Structure formats: C-alpha cells, structure tokens
Amino acid sequence: MLPIALNQKTLQHFQTHLRGELILPGDENYDRVRRVWNGSIDRYPALIVRCADVIDVVTTIQFARNQLLPITVRGGGHSAAGYAVSNDGLLVDLSYMKSTWIDPVKGIAQAQAGLTLGEFIHATQMFGLATPVGNVSGTGLAGLTLGGGLGWLMGKYGLTIDNLLSVDIVTADGQVLTASATQYPDLFWGVRGGGGNFGIVTSFEFQLHPVGPVLAGKVVYPMSKAREVLHLYREYTSSAPDELTAYASLMKTRDGLPVIAINLCYYGDLEEGQRIVAPLRKFGSPLADLIRPKSYFKVISLADAGAPAGRSYYEKASTLKQLSDEVIDTIIHYGTTSTSPFSQVLLQHVHGAVSRVSPAETAFALRDEHYSLSILAAWEQGEANAHIAWTHAFWLALEPFASSGVYVNFLGDEGEARLRASYGANYERLVALKNKYDPSNFFHVNQNIKPTVR
Numbered sequence: 001m002l003p004i005a006l007n008q009k010t011l012q013h014f015q016t017h018l019r020g021e022l023i024l025p026g027d028e029n030y031d032r033v034r035r036v037w038n039g040s041i042d043r044y045p046a047l048i049v050r051c052a053d054v055i056d057v058v059t060t061i062q063f064a065r066n067q068l069l070p071i072t073v074r075g076g077g078h079s080a081a082g083y084a085v086s087n088d089g090l091l092v093d094l095s096y097m098k099s100t101w102i103d104p105v106k107g108i109a110q111a112q113a114g115l116t117l118g119e120f121i122h123a124t125q126m127f128g129l130a131t132p133v134g135n136v137s138g139t140g141l142a143g144l145t146l147g148g149g150l151g152w153l154m155g156k157y158g159l160t161i162d163n164l165l166s167v168d169i170v171t172a173d174g175q176v177l178t179a180s181a182t183q184y185p186d187l188f189w190g191v192r193g194g195g196g197n198f199g200i201v202t203s204f205e206f207q208l209h210p211v212g213p214v215l216a217g218k219v220v221y222p223m224s225k226a227r228e229v230l231h232l233y234r235e236y237t238s239s240a241p242d243e244l245t246a247y248a249s250l251m252k253t254r255d256g257l258p259v260i261a262i263n264l265c266y267y268g269d270l271e272e273g274q275r276i277v278a279p280l281r282k283f284g285s286p287l288a289d290l291i292r293p294k295s296y297f298k299v300i301s302l303a304d305a306g307a308p309a310g311r312s313y314y315e316k317a318s319t320l321k322q323l324s325d326e327v328i329d330t331i332i333h334y335g336t337t338s339t340s341p342f343s344q345v346l347l348q349h350v351h352g353a354v355s356r357v358s359p360a361e362t363a364f365a366l367r368d369e370h371y372s373l374s375i376l377a378a379w380e381q382g383e384a385n386a387h388i389a390w391t392h393a394f395w396l397a398l399e400p401f402a403s404s405g406v407y408v409n410f411l412g413d414e415g416e417a418r419l420r421a422s423y424g425a426n427y428e429r430l431v432a433l434k435n436k437y438d439p440s441n442f443f444h445v446n447q448n449i450k451p452t453v454r
Helices: 008-016 030-034 054-066 117-125 141-147 185-191 223-238 270-282 325-335 352-356 385-401 416-437
Strands: 021-023 047-050 071-074 090-093 100-103 108-112 164-170 176-180 200-207 214-222 244-252 258-266 292-294 312-320 344-350 370-379
Touching: 008 021, 030 047, 054 071, 054 090, 054 164, 054 200, 100 117, 108 117, 117 141, 141 200, 164 185, 176 185, 185 416, 214 223, 214 270, 223 244, 223 258, 223 270, 223 325, 244 325, 258 270, 312 385, 325 344, 325 385, 370 385
Parallel strands: 047 090, 071 090
Antiparallel strands: 021 047, 100 108, 108 200, 164 176, 164 200, 214 258, 214 292, 244 258, 244 344, 312 370, 344 370
16 A cells, blocks of 8 residues: 555656666566565565666655655665565565676776675676675675675675775765765774664675685584584684684484584685595594585575575574683584474684774674674475574573674664663764764664764
8 A cells, every 4th residue: 555645646657767677566666676585574664776787776765755755775685584575664675776888907896786696796796706705605795795894705705895995975965976985084984884774775896806716505414513613713713824614513413303504614725625624524534525616606595495585484693702611512403403304503703804903993793713603594385483583592501601782684673772882882983973974864774873862
C-alpha cells in the first residue's frame, strides 16, 4: 500500500526524472526485488528505486525528503540484520550500478556501489590485481567496505578500508561530494568504518595490489578432535606471519557429519606456504586436506555454498583478545549442540597489517590483534525460536571473556551501548560528523549513530 501523500501524479512526475526503474507494490518484479539475502527478512517497502546512476540517487533522496519517506539503501543486501529493506519506506537499490574502471599501471580501481565482491574481484584479477575484501563472493562491496572489511588478505594488506583512496557520496541534502585524504578528510575518516550514516556512497576508489595464485583451502578434522584442533589453532595463529590468515570453523558437512576445520589463505612464495601449512596436515588424522594453490577469486567464493541466499539467518558476534582454555571449552560445548545442520561458528584471526593502524586513523576502531567470533544460526524451515535461543545462549556464555566492542558488519539491532563500544573513543567524533552531514538523521536504518542536534 502506498502512503496517502503519494498520489499517481506525484509518482509519475518522479518517474519521469529517473533513468532507472521505479517498482511499486503489485508490480511484476516487486516480490523478487524486495527480497534480501537473509530469508527471514520479509519486509514490504512502499517504493523501490533501482538507480541507474548518481543522478538517480540525488533525485531519489530529494523525493524521499519531500515526501517524508524513510529510506533504506541496498548494495548487495547481504547483512543478516536486513537493514537494506524496511516496511513502508523507500528502498534505494544500487544493484544496477556495477561499472568498474581499472588502471593496471597505477594499480587503482574505481568501483560502483552495486557490485558484489565476486564481480569486483573478477574484474581486478583479469589484470593480476586485487584489493582485500571479505569471504563470500555474493556480499555487497559497499556494505562490506563501509563497515571495515575483514578478509583473507588482511594480514598482508589490512582491511578493505585500509586500501580505500576516495569515495563519491551523496549526502542527505543531495550534494555529491568526493571524499579523500585531501578533500573532506573528516567525511573520508567517517566512511571508513562508520557505515551508511553520512550518505549514500555511489563509487569507491581502491588501491590494488599484485595478487597471483595463493595457497588456500581447509584441513578438516572430526568434531571429536575439536579441543585439540582449537589448541593447535591457538598456537598456530600466535606466530602467524602477515602472509597467513587463518580461520577456524565448526559446522556439519552436507552429509550431516559434525566437523571442525582450519581454513587459511597464504599469500607469498608458494613453496614457503607449503612449509607453513605442513603442521596442519600432519596433525592427527584429517578427514580432508583441501589446501591447494588457487586464484584469489576462487578463495572468496569458497564459502558461498554454506551461505546461500534465501536461507534464514540470525547472527551474534564477539571479540576475543585470546583463546583461553575456558573460551575453547565454551566454543566446543555450544558448537557441538547447534539446533540446525546449517549453523556455523567462525573464528577469524585479525592480525598483521590491520593491527599496525592506529584506532584513531579510521572510524573502525578494533585495531588490536584479536579473534572475531561469529555465531551464525541458519535454517530452512520451522520456527526460528530454538535457533535464536541457541545463538543467544552461546553468545552470553562467551561474554565474560569478550571485549566490549564488535565488528559492526556482524552487529544486529543490539542497541546504542553495543554500538558505542564497537567504536570506542571514535564514537563522539562520529556523532560530530553526523551532526555536520546528517543532523536530521535521514540515514538512520543502519547501525545508527544518532546526531545530537535536530
């Protein structure tokens, strides 16, 4: 149902100024386009605008403000929280904006906000280049970047935001700004971890690095060896070089077999990589050794099958400074009692280049070496309550051992205190930016940093 103020004449006038597509409830594509990655999110926007370019974004922001319509923004729509869509609002869909421009000589890429990680890296890898991104190829490049960007190359090259050179952004008052270290540097600081709080980023400029084949994959062990494997993982990551990023995961195979795996990506001399991987291969009796030389594009696609679009998801996360025996015991207890065969537990070792950046240099503040733990409940049918209860119980059991902040891309709707803790000393500076660039809190369906002026 359309808001009362939106009569047919108003909509027609708006549509004539769009280069992209206006989709209304009842239109043929409405139900398909309103859907996001998380199948448990079932929301009905009043309007969907599939923007063709930055002019469409400006036009849509001005229209939404005039009509007093709340907006949401979708790049890839891949967050578990489902902030890309809301009931009765206007969905700004950037998925048509997928242009990529690459200068292989300077090692720079311009990428529009509708790209997925897979689409972006496929384009850069044609030149043997890459920017560090996340772990699932269907993730939206925009959301991943604006939240920080943990991923397989972070030990060597840092977060995605550490390789960001500039952004083109449309602010709440419809201005199109280019923010970088020299232009609007305060805004550039804020978008590197501050999410979509300050405007709609339509284009990103990234530093690229030569990235050829990497040694990547996982060694899989029976769940009965989980304690020994996590002790090995703790020791293994304690001396990991920058070139090595290693995760640990607890899950079930397609056949329903409970397993624990150490997943890794080594970017460097492949012969040296084989030496570094050897302890994992020699430990116990692995069920499978899937570590092979692979393209970086292949690496960011490895987890796709375990996180398909349309499945229902619920996520909680913690930041752990260390993996004590008590933490390991807690992970094993809950990781082996999940309520769905599709649920996963993921530990990511955040280290190297990430931890050599000052927490004050970007809005993203979690710069100390740590482990980011994500508890992802996933199910395909039935009630959500049991799966959500398992996730909460697991998370609560870890809280006595966890730091107060958490990676914002793993946050759900968890309240202002949790968000403040995630930004630490940077939070008040983010509030000042919000006061400057979005004092009316027009961009609020997100991990919202509330302004103090209205």
